[in-house]
Amino acid sequence: MKSKTRALTGVLACTVAASVLAGCAPGAPGGGSPVAKIQLSIPDPLTSSVGVSAQHFADQVKKTSNGSVVVTVVPNGTSFSGDQNAAVTRLQGGSLDALILSTSVYASVVPEMNAISIPYLFDDTKEEAAFLAGKPGDVLKEKLKEKNTVALSFLTRTGRQITNSERPIEQPSDLKGLKIRVPGNPLWTDFFGKLGASPTTMAFSEVFTGLQTGTIDGQENPIEVPWTNKFSEVQKYVSLTHHINDAWVLALSSKKWDSLNEDQKKILTDASAETATFKTEYDAEQSEKQLAELTAKGMKANEPTAAGLEQFKAVSKSLYPDFSKLIGKEFFDQAIAAAQ
Template structure:
């Protein structure tokens, strides 16, 4: 069984968080043959996030494989694209950016198929997410970026999304009733949370802390590390491990930049990206327990869903699938379900 699947299975046991990548390029089968070059990699997340750590790993791996000939300069916190991740995709496509790491939920604004990963309760556990990303669906998603002028090099797992709020623990679908919950500006989130009675509220992420503090919204949902990195524990009382939606990250290059590399350099970048995908899954597994302990230490009350409650959530999610097919593409939804044995 691949290392990533083993690691992902461990995540599912630990709990059933945004990130960054950085690196250098060279040649997988002959780093010495790679030409010297520099890549500017724009990142949306802080250097201290789990992706920041993965970025460091990527940099070291590429330097090793290329004998230090190819250097990637990393710019975290959205500094190369003014914090606007949609703009980053456009800049990547037209060649203004060399490379970046963005979530599939951002790419979904440009390629609807990316929404498939975020169908609520599509996956039973993190092991299935890894299998999906490594398999034909993941390859098809990477290939779908070609028309945007982007070379999708690798997909990296992201831990599932959970719910925090200041009103009550979420143990059953009906506990969402009337909760004003910040969600991304994506109809999948709006449709799902609306179906369980919440009041989903799309909002720019940089506004979330203040909105939680002022009580403008009751809660938010994100991968586990987000409430820690952004200190939401200061303004949220409950964390419910709902694992309702997954997404992933795409390590992408401008096709103009990618095509300018010699074959050895492309091989190294690919090998280093694949190695980093394995690394990140394992790192997230190891960090999950630490993150939960940090939140507990800050006084956050944490609860997991029972198997019975999870079945209720899955049933609620499946009711909205027909409405969501148009956001993804019916054929790709069906092929995804078939791949997962549904």
């Protein structure tokens, strides 16, 4: 009887020891909490800048959490059927865990987001990065928090350029009559309308076909967009106007955020900050290569004339009263002061 008791005790001891070594909970590497699994939805392919950055973030989280937080990237807008406005709503409601999406889309629920995209507010992405990492970025994070959205970091994008099938854009008058696809955002439609173009809003998924059929003459985006989406097949000119900057928001739903412990929150926050630095540097390298590839495929690149650039900037400043109303005067004034 004693020998059976000793044997049972030995088995129990081994079981307890094994549980300790395994972390005391199934699927919890090195700790007592369950693994936190996060699906990170993005609108673009994994090969795009945002795709590469999203995967970089996931890899950084895996490394620093020792596997206790697992981020899976879901590309191409498949988790929200390509409807980016619906993605924002779903994130707020908690049916999406995490999302990387443009500030121009978030502006529909947080108008202050439009301040990032005041035309010619920044000279380059380094100025934009400093703006977003400073007090203006903190204000925007608080505004998003009120919408059940926890913004971990802002990721910069390179300046937006204009492509079209008709002619090089050297000054605003060159845009007269051209149907240019723009996001469904009043800041864009007001600016391009004032430049003399015919701003046309359409879902991005329809842009390639629109360019191909002539429904629209051109579009405007950071250089990686025509590169990723092979617009060189349907566009002849790329004009380096650098007219607007926007950014990406790397965010979690408040519902998902509240389910995490403090260590997991810190891991995600630190990884997002590192990813923001990574993306600014990565984009600077890639945009030069991407432009070279577009021109190698037949697109003709140009820059505005010096006089033309001043005309673009003057049009932007003439719209400041409208932008102030769109954004809200208080934050508009803060943004202009912070960027000077």
